[in-house]
Amino acid sequence: MAKKSSVDEKQPFLSHLKELRDRILVCIVAVGLAFILTYSFKEKIFGFLMEPFIRVMPEKSSFIFTAVTEAFITYFKISIVAALFIVAPVILYEFWMFVSPGLYEKEKRYVYPFILLGSLCFICGGLFCYYVVMPFIYRFFVSYAGELIIPMPDLKSYMSLTMKMLIMFGLLFELPLVAFYLARAGIIRYRMLANKRRYAILAAVIVSAIITPPDVSSQLLVAVPLWGLYELSVVIVRVFGRKERVDEKA
Helix, strand or coil: CHHHHHHHHHHHHHHHHHHHHHHHHHHHHHHHHHHHHHHHCHHHHHHHHHHHHHCCCCCCCCCECCCCCHHHHHHHHHHHHHHHHHCHHHHHHHHHHHHHHHCCHHHHCCHHHHHHHHHHHHHHHHHHHHHHHHHHHHHHHHCCCCCCCCCCCEHHHHHHHHHHHHHHHHHHCCHHHHHHHHHHCCCCCHHHHHHCHHHHHHHHHHHHHHHCCCCHHHHHHHHHHHHHHHHHHHHHHHHHCCCCCHHHHC
16 A cells, blocks of 8 residues: 555656646747747847947957857857747746646636736846846946957857846846735735845845946946835735735734
8 A cells, every 4th residue: 555655646746747848848849949030030139139239339349259169159049048038928828837736716817917927027127138237337348448458359258148137137027027926825925025125135236246347336227126126026015915914913
């Protein structure tokens, strides 16, 4: 009987692993199909990502690449990142369908708002990074140029930094949406977030110091929006979260 019980316990676990594998495969296929499209527009995407630095680049400077395959790999990476932005709704849908068996029926109806708002938040985060954060950061780096110091940025390093920042800000802008669903599930409470506000501000300052140059204006440009996202999450949890009982407050 003990062996049978052990086998029965393994079956649900194996079935969850199989479902996770299948949903990851769907995401991979979706990214692959989108990659075919984005790679055909790789030059336009490349020019779009180069624009924030080109605007502040001195006249004599230019981009360089030192490896034979570096240009090809750069085009490949930017096409993958662009594909991730395109198929964000598919990835969010597969994630939701994987966790939906553990939700109540009334919670499952949030699937389409989750996909729509999740994709919108991800794109807004990337756009905020592109139009607001990156110009300040690259302007700071170029400010060190002079007659004897001509910036010749490495293509691989520039694109790696740019894509990391775009993805990171896209994920950070998902914070209010995640807070909404965690609040609806009763996992987080308003009072808990309000009491952790000082740690959230500290975390925003640390993150901004890591991803931005040692310039106060650039760090504030990142830290203030991050703090704003946290405060927005606090408001969302207070409005849409499960109401706290009197004994819980005590």
